[in-house]
Amino acid sequence: MQNEMPSNTQANKQGMDFLDLGSGRPLGAIVERSKTIFRLFAPRALRVTVTFFQDLENPAPDTRELIRMDDGVWEETHHRNLHGWYYYFHVYSPKPDIAENGMEDPDHSGQDREKDNVLEDAEDTGDGHPKTDGVQSDASDTQTDTEGRNPDSPDDPPLPILDPYALAAVSPAGPGIVWDKNKWPGNKTAKRKTFTTPAYSDLVIIEAHIRDLLKEAPITLEEEERLGFSGLEKWVREDGCYLKSLGVNTIELQPLQEIGDHYAKEDYHWGYMPVNYFAPDSSYSLHPERGSQIEEFRSLVKSFHDEGFAVLIDVVYNHVGNPNPLYLIDDEYYFHRDGKGGLTNWSGCGNDVRCEAPMARRLIIDSLRHFIEYYDVDGFRFDLAHLIGVEVLEEVESALRKVKPSVILIAEPWSFRGHLGLDLKHTGFASWNDGFREFIYRYLCGEGNQEGLHYFMGGSTRHLTAGPTQTVNYVESHDDRCWIDKITENPEHRGDHPTATDRRRTHLACAIIMCSLGIPMISAGQDGLRSKQGIDNSYRDGDVNAIDYQRIIEYAGTHDYFRNWIRFRLSERGKAFRLATTPANSFFRYFGAEQSSATAIQYNADKSHDATCLLFAVNPHKTVMHIHMSEGPDLSRWKQIADHERFEERGLGTMRFRFQGGVLMLPPLSCGLWEEG
Template sequence: GTWEGTAQLGGMRLPPGEKDLVFKFVLNGNEWLSPPEGAPNALPDGKGSVNLKLDIMRSGGAEIRVHTAEPLDLTQAYVLKLDGVADRTLGVMTTPDGVFDQIRSDKAMGVTLDKARGTTTYRIFAPRARNAWLCFFDRPAAVTWKPAFKRFPPVEEYRMWKDSADGVWEITTRGLDIGRFYGFRVDGPAGDGEGFNPDFVVGDPYGRAASSADGLTMVVDPGATNEWFKGWTDQAWETPDPQDMVIYECHVRGMTVHPSSGAPAAKRGKFAGLMATRKKGTGLDHLKKLGVNTVELLPVSEFSEGADPYNWGYATVYYFAPESTYAREPEKGSGYYELKQLVDDLHNEGFAVVLDMVYNHVGGPNIFGLIDRKAYFRLNPDLSYSNHSACGNDVKTESPMMRKLILDTIRYYMEEFHVDGFRLDLAELIDMETMLAIRDAAREINPKAILISEPWSPGRGENKYQLRGTGWSAWNNDFRYAAKDFVRGEGSREWLQDSLFGSVNTWALNPLQPVNYLESHDDMAYIDEITLNPNRDGRKLTDRDAAMNRLAATILFTSLGKAMLYEGQEFLRSKWGILNTYNRGDALNAVRWSDRDRPLAQQALDYYAGLIQLRMSPEGTSFRVAQRPPQSYYRWILPPNDKLMGYVVNVPQLHAGHGFAVLLNADDRDRRIEVELGGDTGWKMIGNGREINRKGLAPRGWPAGKAPPTWLAGWKGEIVVPKLESILLMNGF
């Protein structure tokens, strides 16, 4: 009967005007519990109420503080021995956790090329290391595992110099080392919770290129143009206004690796693949016809490799290095230039580019653990990795030098790659100070930088309420579940009302914060979520499944907030009923563009495109709202049957755009919905649940050849909505 939860104090923000974080326990949403009598952290508010104060200094546990006469040597491991608390001496391995808050450096990390002097400088942050060496190799990896494990000796090795004031090791070599493979050996204290291993050569955490996640980093020339990057031509590009974004989440490999993409074999699944689909009717052509304007790429920083070449990418190894398997010549560092070319091309084709970044944990090989495990990770009391990410470790984002690395990647991808913004994976695990610093760094470069949080973690829940008013958008899982439940004839209309209205009555300050969606890379494909097929396998399409998908799409694109869809959702792509497909290879994850040829899939695709074009039209400006509207902006229609619902939008006109009436029927029978249209202009049906036409559509059963009807301003009456479908009416006629 015990309920337990964990929250990150660093992720919480004080309410305006408050100096303490206070809380109470609430049962069933409305029963507020008084603090236990004698609670040491009870705090009266002076108004007759007593709350509990979040005070980490009064945790209820014992604490021993030891002050030394002289500073401790960070390159040594210390054991604290305690006598008199047990029948034997206790030994506890100490950790210099708080010390890392005092050690920081503003130096440029990684590689710096000085072309004027003809030198190359290397820097790495390792404050507890005893020694560090720069190693050059004539091959892309320092070891091989086949046919048997073998270490290769470096062709050159140099001991680096340590600045004891900031923990940075550095060395400068003569010449420009462009094209050279390099890494570091780092030696430090041994003992519990340590990961130093001077036999292991680690790549550069700031390396701009890597031949593979298991290999070495490589020096590239950031200013070069070549066969992979012709130079920037996107000077006229401007990031879309936030209310005008329609996001398409997609995977670099998945979009073009299947032969049906039409991309040449050498470019399939590569950074170059998407542009290779021009004039093929797939990939790029598909996105342009669909009408989306923002491409959100699953992680493209160098990530852990497995036996299968397909990988979602949520196990970053080198944050600054574009993924080598997406490059055509990874051992020449081509990926660095090819990602630049992709962004330049996408901008010139009218698409903003958002990168998915994974700062909450890292993948393997864990280079940070080999450089200084205690500096870069949150550790449990027994010095094992904290694992609220459920991915093996939690990065200590609050550490000044880890925060610096994160902010450096933000500036790096915006300045060197021109990207428009970022989506942060499991961002509940990123401390709030770092989240706000990311915002400030990005907006200093581009005031319209796109910033999206995945505001939860497996181990600690969600924090989207803490993001209110911060300038961060967040994936709106409330919308996802509320829409899914309603379409299936379940759930709460009230929950859906709040999500449709931009979540401004719950967690969002304005409609720019929620990113509304039905499907993402995580969890099932939407068609699998709603199908009644065996094993929830949506490959065999049914009229019912297709109708429910179109009904949900109507809800998505008539909501306030940023709209997002995932690759293939618009043509009813199934992932065979599998919950998560990160480890299922191309068989499940590759987009099969021929799936669009199925009649129901083609109908869905046309319907999605019609909805997006409506939303992006001058008339559809009504749904692209930046500021919190008055409650009357959506007038709700709630018949007694809770499987029916409607809303009249922007009537009377309070915002640019036309007035709309949206009627939804999630029942398995045709139903009549009573409507009062209002306004001072005539209305026409522009959507019938199967197609969209802004000039007007005829109701089902309307005489062939007869002009579609017009409803007069202020008309009141009943409209028949077919089962599992929607009706859209628009005024201005």
């Protein structure tokens, strides 16, 4: 049975707008005892089919027509439990409207060009269809039109589509795998959890890529285990695991929802080109054809929890990778267009999702809930959240807090179109603070000022945030050059052989991050002076990105410096750095050197909090600086517990900074931490 749907132009003439269509029906492949229901939202499709089969090597495919409902959803019920079977959809879309003058309707201009761009990276098997690991069309070797059909044979099927709601996939091109949720490992592990997610104010985050952690990990692993979830679980459970040595309590994993734009399992990728939002990435699993990624990722999250780590995953909802299933289902519904009909590209990745569209918004929320309910993840970092929009982010927060009140939500608040940091002040989102990142870089190169440092170390509460837990303070992430390459004195940003000054500035950056109100974040390997040899975009270079554990041993003093600061911050004595709300102005007292950016900050100066009084001082210059503190605390009665090289919680026994006559003398490129009593 074929059910016609009005075209965009026809719908508008009839007072309908397909862009506002939505449905509350469960979507995907839904197993209910002895039957499997296939549902797909395709509001303008002329026809939709589903093809399913049990054997990848020798498929005997069964293709069924779906029936269109009145809300843009297509449905077919097969009276058999197809758990573990493979499937994909075909969507037959309308041709571009032709105006009376014989030209394409301007609302559809640019589709041919953009369709080619969207599909150009799909691996060609010689038949005009992307490779699907053993499941290919019988179509002849001919050119396809903009909808993936052979223009000379209009009855040929369009490209096979990986179900956006598939719970597992064999590869980025599909097929999807039917999965009975009643057979889920642990059956909703979130309801059995014993791990308690830390409060925002208690987080210390490390951002890491699965394969970067594993490639050179000093542990016996099979080569395939070094590619993904199972190997990382073994590394996390090792006594000598780097993450446990460092002492962070939260890991933010770079994207791991099914990743496109690569074709071999071993291909390295950062993961920012997703093609499905429910399935853990097939290339990170040992047996993707069996759906092993489901159990492997669930077990990985449990291992992190068992070892005391909260798990955040980086999610990318602002654009879609290739092969692009949402584009093949309905490009106009799911993607923004410019004035000429082409795809907008504020993401820099070729397309921008219409996140505000009802079913795009639902896809986002449904998939996030899925990762909480079935994998027990603790939170998410939203890539280019500016393109998602504040209204959608508010709905995301509302929906997820009903499932997990402690969920951690972090936004990357910018895009090539703008910045929404200020617009998130009334929400429960934290944001990556790019202002902090750039200011600290300039400050430690001698170009900042005292006031700027006070603002950022105070949680950015005077402008950007409504409270300190809304800022994620960092100086390095996966993007752009890593810290040591950015600040090195060496030419061409070559930080692979850092100078003594490079190392010292790294220590000062660590101290500033750990003493700042807000959420501290470091990048994996930063504590070992990680270098990418000056490369500013290493998104496909696994050898460059791999954590060099031998280098961390070489710079063990720097690793220990980070580790000791993290341990102190998370201790009872470091409570003054971990405020959940904005303190009164009297909480801080500031002291400074004349005509210099060197400064000292006293915490809990008004004794308003149940926390030890602390004082942090920093000198980013290459000359000695004198901090005048005649009206401040008498540091001769306080205990210095850290400087730019050492951290001794019992107090530095020798070579403490000189304090005399109310003046603190700071050596060049130095910092110090004092504790009252």
